[in-house]
Structures are given as structure tokens and as C-alpha cells.
Amino acid sequence: xxxxxxxxxxxxxxxxxxxxxxxxxxxxxxxxxxxxxxxxxxxxxxxxxxxxxxxxxxxxxxxxxxxxxxxxxxxxxxxxxxxxxxxxxxxxxxxxxxxxxxxxxxxxxxxxxxxxxxxxxxxxxxxxxxxxxxxxxxxxxxxxxxxxxxxxxxxxxxxxxxxxxxxxxxxxxxxxxxxxxxxxxxxxxxxxxxxxxxxxxxxxxxxxxxxxxxxxxxxxxxxxxxxxxxxxxxxxxxxxxxxxxxxxxxxxxxxxxxxxxxxxxxxxxxxxxxxxxxxxxxx
Ligand code: P6P
Numbered sequence: 001x002x003x004x005x006x007x008x009x010x011x012x013x014x015x016x017x018x019x020x021x022x023x024x025x026x027x028x029x030x031x032x033x034x035x036x037x038x039x040x041x042x043x044x045x046x047x048x049x050x051x052x053x054x055x056x057x058x059x060x061x062x063x064x065x066x067x068x069x070x071x072x073x074x075x076x077x078x079x080x081x082x083x084x085x086x087x088x089x090x091x092x093x094x095x096x097x098x099x100x101x102x103x104x105x106x107x108x109x110x111x112x113x114x115x116x117x118x119x120x121x122x123x124x125x126x127x128x129x130x131x132x133x134x135x136x137x138x139x140x141x142x143x144x145x146x147x148x149x150x151x152x153x154x155x156x157x158x159x160x161x162x163x164x165x166x167x168x169x170x171x172x173x174x175x176x177x178x179x180x181x182x183x184x185x186x187x188x189x190x191x192x193x194x195x196x197x198x199x200x201x202x203x204x205x206x207x208x209x210x211x212x213x214x215x216x217x218x219x220x221x222x223x224x225x226x227x228x229x230x231x232x233x234x235x236x237x238x239x240x241x242x243x244x245x246x247x248x249x250x251x252x253x254x255x256x257x258x259x260x261x262x263x264x265x266x267x268x269x270x271x272x273x274x275x276x277x278x279x280x281x282x283x
Pocket of ligand 1: 195
């Protein structure tokens with residue numbers, strides 16, 4: 001997988017450059033979830049597709065911005081599922097955004113995720129890579145190279161609460177639970193960008209990120225293959241947890257369609273245990 005990680009490092013610099021120089025307008029097209037695409041979404045997707053075109057270990061690509069599977073090589077071993085520029089609508093207000101990569105071997109489902117990576121495009125470019133055998137490793141871009149900064153471990157209990165979704169559409173028990181965390185003194189940290197929001201909780205000692213089932217989005221908003229399962233590996237390898245609203249591990253999800261979404265909760269052990277109690281989930 002080394003060739004995949006090296007490709008992601010190269011892509012990170014290209015997309016960062018595009019963010020800082022390309023037109024921020026909307027393209028004429030929509031993505032597979034029916035969302036309007038920024039020219040930057042299309043540009044970032046193209047950068048990734050070109051970069052992986054000749055990476056021998058990659059069998060196929062699946063993009064959050066497109067329908068279907070792009071077959072690259074019959075001899076490749078891995079399928080890379082990616083969100084090229086998550087939260088791209090935040091670029092025009094100069095907030096951090098990110099790219100997310102899930103590396104799967106075999107059928108596209110949670111148990112076949114072998115590694116994941118994400119890039120945060122912010123005041124600095126940061127990259128995090130995790131495998132099934134390793135804790136998440138943090139890298140910082142310096143002089144067009146990535147410097148390894150160290151492993152990420154999350155505390156048993158944190159202080160940050162990233163509560164996603166439209167509050168007027170939250171279930172009553174979810175609202176009561178989220179409010180109880182604030183009553184305990186948790187700090188609201190939510191930018192609307194999944195990558196920086198989850199990255200902050202990982203690096204600042206823990207807490208809870210939640211994007212629940214809501215009346216307007218009963219199956220949640222975040223995509224299983226490109227966003228949720230890759231971050232579930234990050235959180236579990238950092239010593240935290242990642243579950244859905246039935247208490248099932250997100251790493252055990254089996255999407256029936258590449259663009260399926262799910263309610264999702266990522267957090268330190270204390271917060272996930274508290275959520276399970278609030279949701280009436282045993283164990
Ligand atoms: P809401 C960005 O559009 C995104 O897909 C994720 O990056 C982010 O966590 C979520 O949507 C924010 O959604 O409904 O809270 O604005």
C-alpha cells in the first residue's frame with residue numbers, strides 16, 4: 001500500500017494548490033447524491049483519478065463525486081473509495097476542508113477496509129494514515145514533503161462536542177443527550193466540515209462527533225464508503241469508538257449501494273457509552 005500512500009501525499013499538494021488558485025464557482029453538473037458540484041469538486045476528483053491511473057496496486061476507484069466503479073487494472077489488489085474534497089462549500093469562507101480515502105480489499109464493505117487516510121487543507125496541510133495494524137499516524141507538510149509527527153491516541157473522555165445535523169430535525173432523545181453533554185461542560189466545536197471536525201477531536205484529546213438520523217435525513221447524511229467507514233478505522237485505531245444509532249460498529253457496515261449514508265457517532269469511550277445509554281442501546 002506504500003504506493004497508495006505516496007500517491008495521496010502527491011495529490012494533497014495538488015489539491016491544496018487548486019484550492020488556493022482555482023475558480024470557486026459552481027460547475028453545470030451534480031454529484032451522485034444530487035448535490036451541486038463546485039468546479040473545485042470536479043477538479044479535485046480529476047486530480048485523484050489521474051494520480052491513481054498507473055498505481056499498480058489499485059484495482060479500481062470509486063468517487064463520492066461520481067456514479068459507479070472506475071476499473072483501472074485487473075491485477076490490482078485494492079479499491080480506493082474517496083471523497084475528493086469533503087466540505088468544499090466551506091472553501092469560499094476560508095474554512096478548512098479535506099480529502100478522505102478508504103482502501104478496501106475485496107467487496108466494498110466495512111470489514112474489508114484495510115487502511116484509510118485523510119488530508120486536512122487548513123492553515124497547514126496535515127495528513128493522517130491508519131491501517132488495521134497501526135495507530136493513526138499524523139504527518140505535516142513542510143517544504144513539499146510530509147514530516148511524520150507521531151501517532152494519535154485518544155483519551156477515555158474528552159471535552160469537545162461536534163453535534164451535526166439540523167437541530168429542529170433531531171429526535172427528542174438525541175437533543176436531550178446532546179444538551180446533557182453541554183450541561184457537563186463540553187465545548188461546541190462544529191465547522192460543518194467532517195474532516196477538520198473529526199481531526200480536531202482526535203488531536204484535542206477526544207469528545208464526540210455526531211451526525212444522527214433526523215426527520216429530514218432519516219438515514220443520516222454522511223456516506224458509508226467514502227467518509228464514515230474510513231473515519232471509523234481512524235477512531236478505533238486511536239482507542240476510541242465509532243457506531244451507528246443501533247450501536248453497531250461502523251466498521252461492520254455493509255453498504256447496499258456505493259452512495260449509502262448512515263447515522264454515525266465517533267467518540268471517546270465515555271461519550272459513546274453515554275450515547276448508548278441515551279439511545280437505550282445495551283452493552
Ligand atoms: P450539516 C459537508 O457538506 C458534509 O458532508 C460533511 O463534511 C459535514 O460533516 C456535514 O456535511 C455537515 O452537514 O447538515 O451539519 O451542515
